[in-house]
Amino acid sequence: MTGPHAIDDSLIARALGVALEQGGDFADLYFEYRRAASISMEDGRVRSVGGGIDLGVGVRVVNGTAVGYAYAESLEPEELLAAARTAARIATGGTAVAPLAVTRLAAPSRYAVAQNLVDVPGAERVALLRRADEAARKADSRIVRVDASVVSVHKEILVANSRGAVVHDIQPMTRMGVYVVANEGERTESGSSGGGGRYGIEYFESVSPEDHGNEAARVALVNLDSRPAPAGTMPVVLAPGDSGILLHEAVGHGLEADFNRKRTSNYTDRVGESVASALVTVVDDPAIEGSRGSINVDDEGEVPKEHRLIEGGVLRGYMHDHISATHFGEGGSGSGRRESFRDVPLPRMTNTLMAAGDDDPQDIIRSVKKGIYAKKFSGGQVNISNGDFVFSLTEGYLIEDGKITAPLKGVNLIGNGPEALATVSMVGHDFQLSDGMWTCGKDGQSVPVGVGMPTVKLDELTVGGTEA
Amino acid sequence: MASTSNTPEILSRLSASAEHAIATLRGLGVDHAEVSVGVGNELEVGVRKDEPELVKEAQSSGLSVRVMRSERVATSSTTDLSKDAVEAFLKTVVEMAEISEPDPMASPPPPEELADGNALPELDLFDPQTDGIDAKRALELAQAGERAAFAADERITTSEGASFSRSSGHGVLATTGGFVGTRYGTYQSLVVQAVADDEGGKKRNGVYWTGGRFFSDLEAPDAVGAEAARRAVRTLGASKMDTGQYPIVFDKDAARAIVGLVASCILGDAVYRKRSYLASCMGESVAASGVTIVDDPLVARGPGSRRFDGEGRAVAPIKVIEDGVLRSFLLDTYSARKLELSPTGSASGGGGIPHSSVSNFYLLAGDTKPQGLLEGIETGLYVSRMMGFGFDPVTGTFSRGAEGFLIENGALTRPVGEITISRNLGELLQGIDLIADDLEHRTSTASPSFRVDHMTVAGS
Numbered sequence: 001m002t003g004p005h006a007i008d009d010s011l012i013a014r015a016l017g018v019a020l021e022q023g024g025d026f027a028d029l030y031f032e033y034r035r036a037a038s039i040s041m042e043d044g045r046v047r048s049v050g051g052g053i054d055l056g057v058g059v060r061v062v063n064g065t066a067v068g069y070a071y072a073e074s075l076e077p078e079e080l081l082a083a084a085r086t087a088a089r090i091a092t093g094g095t096a097v098a099p100l101a102v103t104r105l106a107a108p109s110r111y112a113v114a115q116n117l118v119d120v121p122g123a124e125r126v127a128l129l130r131r132a133d134e135a136a137r138k139a140d141s142r143i144v145r146v147d148a149s150v151v152s153v154h155k156e157i158l159v160a161n162s163r164g165a166v167v168h169d170i171q172p173m174t175r176m177g178v179y180v181v182a183n184e185g186e187r188t189e190s191g192s193s194g195g196g197g198r199y200g201i202e203y204f205e206s207v208s209p210e211d212h213g214n215e216a217a218r219v220a221l222v223n224l225d226s227r228p229a230p231a232g233t234m235p236v237v238l239a240p241g242d243s244g245i246l247l248h249e250a251v252g253h254g255l256e257a258d259f260n261r262k263r264t265s266n267y268t269d270r271v272g273e274s275v276a277s278a279l280v281t282v283v284d285d286p287a288i289e290g291s292r293g294s295i296n297v298d299d300e301g302e303v304p305k306e307h308r309l310i311e312g313g314v315l316r317g318y319m320h321d322h323i324s325a326t327h328f329g330e331g332g333s334g335s336g337r338r339e340s341f342r343d344v345p346l347p348r349m350t351n352t353l354m355a356a357g358d359d360d361p362q363d364i365i366r367s368v369k370k371g372i373y374a375k376k377f378s379g380g381q382v383n384i385s386n387g388d389f390v391f392s393l394t395e396g397y398l399i400e401d402g403k404i405t406a407p408l409k410g411v412n413l414i415g416n417g418p419e420a421l422a423t424v425s426m427v428g429h430d431f432q433l434s435d436g437m438w439t440c441g442k443d444g445q446s447v448p449v450g451v452g453m454p455t456v457k458l459d460e461l462t463v464g465g466t467e468a
Numbered sequence: 469m470a471s472t473s474n475t476p477e478i479l480s481r482l483s484a485s486a487e488h489a490i491a492t493l494r495g496l497g498v499d500h501a502e503v504s505v506g507v508g509n510e511l512e513v514g515v516r517k518d519e520p521e522l523v524k525e526a527q528s529s530g531l532s533v534r535v536m537r538s539e540r541v542a543t544s545s546t547t548d549l550s551k552d553a554v555e556a557f558l559k560t561v562v563e564m565a566e567i568s569e570p571d572p573m574a575s576p577p578p579p580e581e582l583a584d585g586n587a588l589p590e591l592d593l594f595d596p597q598t599d600g601i602d603a604k605r606a607l608e609l610a611q612a613g614e615r616a617a618f619a620a621d622e623r624i625t626t627s628e629g630a631s632f633s634r635s636s637g638h639g640v641l642a643t644t645g646g647f648v649g650t651r652y653g654t655y656q657s658l659v660v661q662a663v664a665d666d667e668g669g670k671k672r673n674g675v676y677w678t679g680g681r682f683f684s685d686l687e688a689p690d691a692v693g694a695e696a697a698r699r700a701v702r703t704l705g706a707s708k709m710d711t712g713q714y715p716i717v718f719d720k721d722a723a724r725a726i727v728g729l730v731a732s733c734i735l736g737d738a739v740y741r742k743r744s745y746l747a748s749c750m751g752e753s754v755a756a757s758g759v760t761i762v763d764d765p766l767v768a769r770g771p772g773s774r775r776f777d778g779e780g781r782a783v784a785p786i787k788v789i790e791d792g793v794l795r796s797f798l799l800d801t802y803s804a805r806k807l808e809l810s811p812t813g814s815a816s817g818g819g820g821i822p823h824s825s826v827s828n829f830y831l832l833a834g835d836t837k838p839q840g841l842l843e844g845i846e847t848g849l850y851v852s853r854m855m856g857f858g859f860d861p862v863t864g865t866f867s868r869g870a871e872g873f874l875i876e877n878g879a880l881t882r883p884v885g886e887i888t889i890s891r892n893l894g895e896l897l898q899g900i901d902l903i904a905d906d907l908e909h910r911t912s913t914a915s916p917s918f919r920v921d922h923m924t925v926a927g928s
Contacts (some may be wrong), residue, residue: 039567042741044571048821050645052544052557065516069524073547086525089603122567137660145742181742188742190862227866231926232711260514263626264663266670344522377920379857381869385663385671386706388886390856390869410865412858412888414926418669464858464867464926468712 001033001055001156004168009102011077012160016100018084019061020162024091026062026322028161029084030299031075034342037118039128040149044137045129049122058341059083063091065323069137071342102160107296107303109216110287111198113172117152118119120201125150128209132178135213142224144188144218148209150174156338159301164187167301168410173292174199176435178212179390182220189226189409191219191396195435197292197450207435218375219395226409229396229465235332235371236362236461241432242377244451248352248440249380249389250417251275251282255309255317256347256442257324259384260276266387266417275315276421279357282310284319286334286350292436293351293450295337300345309352313421323349339445351450357427361455364426366402372411372463373397373404387417390464413462420461428455475594477649478638480755485531485549486642492555493535494644496562500536500576502779504819505529505549505639508638509599513606515614516629523603530817541572543820565759565783568712576779579645581811583782588775592768593653595682597635601656605634609689610660616693617662617674623701628661628673630693634683641818647780655771655853658681660696666704674700678912681769699852702873706883709874709928715848716889716920717841717875720906722851723915727831729893731913733861734788734796734822736803736814744795745864745894755897758834763798763814765827770804772828772912778818779811783827786812800824830914834903841902841919848875849884849925864893870925887927896920 001007012029021026023453037051057080068090072079077410080219117125129148136146153173160166175196183190193215244274259265276282286295286304298304300322308316320328321336324347336345365373373396380391393411397404433452440449493501507529516524531554532545542564546557592780614630633654642648657679666671676695678687718726733744746754755761764785765774777783779801787795799807800815800822816825839908842850867890873880891899904917 046567046570047571047574048541048543048544049564049568050821051564052546054547056547062530064519066520067522067524069522071526073528090520090523091528122564126569147741162658183742188745188862190743190860229890231888231924233926233928262628264628264671266675268669268671270669314680328482342526342528344524353789362827381856383855383871385673386666386885387670388855388869388871390858392856392858393865408892409863410858410860412854412856412869414886414888416670416886426845432475462708462886462888462926462928464869464924466867466890466892468477468924468926 001158001407002033004104004158005267006289007031007158012166014098015080015084016160016162018081019059019088019444022088022091024061024063025104025164028060028159029299029342030058031158032056033156035118035154036151038149038151039125039129042147043145044133046126047303056341057083059087059091061087062323066090067344069344072293085316087358090294090410098164101164102116102166103164105165107167107169110294110296111172113200115200116154116172117174117201118154132176132209132213135210136178136180136217139214139217140221142182142184142221143180148178150176159297159299160299165301167297169296170414171422172198172200172205176209176212178216180220180222181186183225187224189220189223191223194437196361197290197436198294199290204466210211222407223409230463231465231468233460233462235368236458237368237371238456239373239375240428240430240453240455241297242434243374243454244352244354244434245380245391245438247282247354247453248349248449249391249449250420251309252352252365253382254384254387254417257274257317257318257328258347259328260318261324265384270315271317273315274313275418276310276313277424278313279427280313280421280424281355283308284349286353288351288433288450291351291433292438292448298334298336298337299338299369300333302334304350319347319349322344330460337447339447343402343445348442349440349449349464351452354453356399356429356431356454359426359428361428361430363454364428364457365404367426367457369401371399374413375401388414389417390414410465414462414464420458423459424456425459426457475638475652479640479652482507482638482640483648483650486640487648489531489533489554489558490642490644496537496559498537498562498844500644501575502534502641502643502819503531504639504641505531506637507636508637510635511603511606511632512633513603513610514629514631515607515610516627518611518891519605520924521629526821529761533558533561534820535565536575537562537565539572540565540568540864541571541574543569573802576643576645577781577801582645582647582780583649583776585647585649588649589766591766591773591775593681593773597683598654598656599636601634609645612668612689613658613660613693614665617660617697620694620697621701623664624662624697625665626663628663630660632658639733641780643780644715646706649776649780651775654681655679656686658665658686658689658692660693662696664699664700664704670874672700681771687767703871703883703885706885708870708886709884709925711927712925713922714925715845716923717848717850718918719850719852720915720917722854724911724913725777725854725920727761727829727915728913729859731826731829735796736797736799738861739797740803740806743861745862749794752794754894755789755792756900757792759900760787760832760901761896762832763826763829767828767909770828770909772826776821777813781811782814783813798826826913828909828912830907831916833905833907833916836902836904838906838917841904841917842875842878845875847880850875851878851889866891866896867892885923889925891923896923
């Protein structure tokens with residue numbers, strides 16, 4: 001598929017007709033063409049060159065809240081129609097719909113890329129890795145190993161639904177990752193750095209391969225001096241940027257409307273209630289130029305807008321896909337996303353952000369007598385039902401008497417969404433977007449997301465170290 | 469579509485396709501190549517509150533290839549198995565190798581080290597009934613599971629739903645070294661997720677599932693639903709416990725996650741990349757005596773069983789840790805060469821970059837009844853679920869979120885949540901002082917319940 005007209009209007013109309021020939025309320029087609037290229041370098045040598053093309057179409061028929069789904073790993077008309085007939089079986093005894101008129105809709109442009117990294121000659125992509133590798137190695141003689149990779153994707157989607165709308169989007173992606181190991185005497189530690197977004201090769205003009213190499217080396221060297229972390233409840237200061245994964249876990253997932261439709265989220269029925277400190281405002285914003293989580297259209301063909309999730313601590317609303325928006329009788333879905341044409345769309349986050357406050361970040365650190373400064377993270381997880389979330393640090397420090405002191409190893413933070421956010425007592429004016437490295441998993445489907453936040457102080461969070 | 473698969477015919481078609489690809493690649497001048505071709509068939513259904521939520525059916529196919537030319541490696545895959553498409557695709561992959569760099573260690577195993585594709589073990593991995601389970605039947609099974617959850621306890625107020633899925637796959641690996649091996653298997657599972665309401669708007673969910681290579685090995689939907697309900701209501705009222713050092717009992721699901729961390733540290737890639745605290749511990753005591761961990765690809769009907777490895781080597785059971793002593797890593801050809809050790813036939817990823825992986829990786833059962841693990845514990849924690857990713861393989865530092873029950877005077881007294889448990893993995897393994905007899909091969913990484921002398925709990 002290349003371009004919005006690679007799929008013929010009459011074929012789209014015919015396939016949607018077949019999808020609804022047994023009845024059903026709604027149907028959509030999700031055409032996808034994905035070209036990826038990856039190179040990995042291990043210890044200064046290219047280990048592998050990979051990539052390939054994946055293409056296909058998913059057909060969905062919605063009948064009430066029941067979904068029939070089938071896909072074809074091809075864009076051939078016969079295979080598309082066969083998938084439509086399979087998906088159609090979810091509905092029975094209905095009447096076929098009249099032929100549909102198809103209208104092409106325009107999408108906004110939130111990530112215009114001059115040249116996708118996929119199309120950059122291999123030697124130039126190898127050179128990027130070499131620069132990262134050399135920077136990390138040169139950073140310090142204690143760096144004993146460097147691995148680096150760069151992945152680029154050109155993804156093209158065309159979504160057509162039974163209301164007649166057809167939308168096309170090209171979704172580029174670039175991601176670099178550097179991983180280093182440092183050794184000193186008996187101690188071995190690691191550090192990593194990653195970033196990217198919906199960019200082409202121009203990403204490396206703002207963040208260079210050297211930046212990632214140096215950053216990975218810096219973290220590994222810091223960790224060579226790390227000591228066991230304390231255990232227990234104490235104040236935690238979250239550094240700006242990557243700490244946004246706290247929002248993603250503590251708030252975001254629980255506000256995906258499928259969980260609330262099913263009444264399985266701890267945020268069910270709580271719109272209008274206070275679910276965080278009055279200092280907390282959280283949005284999901286799909287429109288940040290170039291950010292990893294940004295989308296021009298969602299995977300149901302809707303143009304998404306900014307969703308205000310929490311304003312001044314009060315829960316404002318959920319993130320909807322087509323099914324949940326219909327259930328709640330609210331317009332404005334736009335959060336329906338899927339990993340590929342093989343998957344049904346689900347309500348998902350894009351870029352989940354906390355708005356800046358008024359506090360000076362230095363004042364926030366100074367206000368803590370004994371606590372933790374959390375800077376980099378390996379990941380997080382939430383239990384949607386009870387709201388407990390956990391996230392793990394790869395770089396964290398002790399705060400003693402208002403100063404950041406010793407680096408800590410093995411810090412894991414655990415809390416409960418609304419309870420933890422109620423203890424937010426200071427919010428910095430230093431909002432930062434995380435450099436694009438996060439991938440969110442739900443129901444076995446991975447999608448790229450963005451996060452961001454300013455420096456934030458939580459008065460009380462459980463710190464899971466070993467030193468009781 | 470209730471037709472049963474015709475395995476010999478599918479395999480012979482796939483073999484022809486794989487061998488044609490190998491011949492094409494030879495014609496394009498490659499030195500080595502591995503081609504993996506496969507087809508799959510899947511059905512997934514979901515119900516919620518008795519109503520169908522999802523019926524998803526699909527057939528998939530794929531060809532993946534690793535080529536090597538002048539010691540340069542490239543990999544790619546395609547879903548289009550038509551002859552013309554495959555030929556065009558293979559040409560592109562060979563071109564991709566140009567931008568790679570020579571790596572003599574990446575060459576495949578010498579032909580004499582490959583298994584005989586005509587004498588591979590039969591592991592009873594394919595249930596001819598599986599493909600015949602249609603959407604109607606699958607929905608009934610899911611509905612029965614969910615109904616059982618609601619019927620089991622009136623405190624179950626809602627449901628994440630119940631789902632049944634089945635899949636079958638056939639595949640062939642062919643290499644320029646002359647290996648041609650076939651694989652075929654099925655899997656099906658039923659999951660029920662029940663939810664109960666707790667204080668303060670919190671919900672408590674209970675998840676239970678059954679799965680297996682053969683449909684007849686699955687637990688009955690009634691039992692699955694009832695267990696999901698039990699798991700939800702038993703956590704009602706969960707609260708933190710005091711920060712401190714306590715003896716810990718891991719139930720078999722939580723214990724499996726610990727064994728999985730060990731797996732991540734003994735795989736060849738992790739070892740040669742220096743991403744494992746066990747990298748330099750061969751022959752040393754790395755766990756308590758009594759701890760034996762094996763990787764056995766030959767378990768009949770095992771979820772992780774395989775007839776040959778991803779490079780076409782023969783497979784056999786491997787003792788990784790024997791009575792506490794580290795005896796073997798799991799190695800593919802590349803990692804073995806890097807480490808100057810012998811490969812263990814543990815490669816997966818045939819047709820891609822081979823990397824070592826576990827097959828059926830498990831801690832051997834002890835002879836204590838699970839209940840016996842609690843005996844003699846004055847105050848401790850029974851862990852039934854863990855959360856998060858708090859493990860650093862380089863140092864062994866381990867800290868994860870946990871849920872479970874307080875142990876007081878040898879009995880479970882109240883549910884506990886929103887806490888973390890921490891201890892270096894090396895110390896944790898040395899602290900295993902009792903292993904139960906409840907091992908089951910429901911998952912490819914498995915463990916019986918076990919007890920650890922102490923860990924740090926961070927709570928209130």
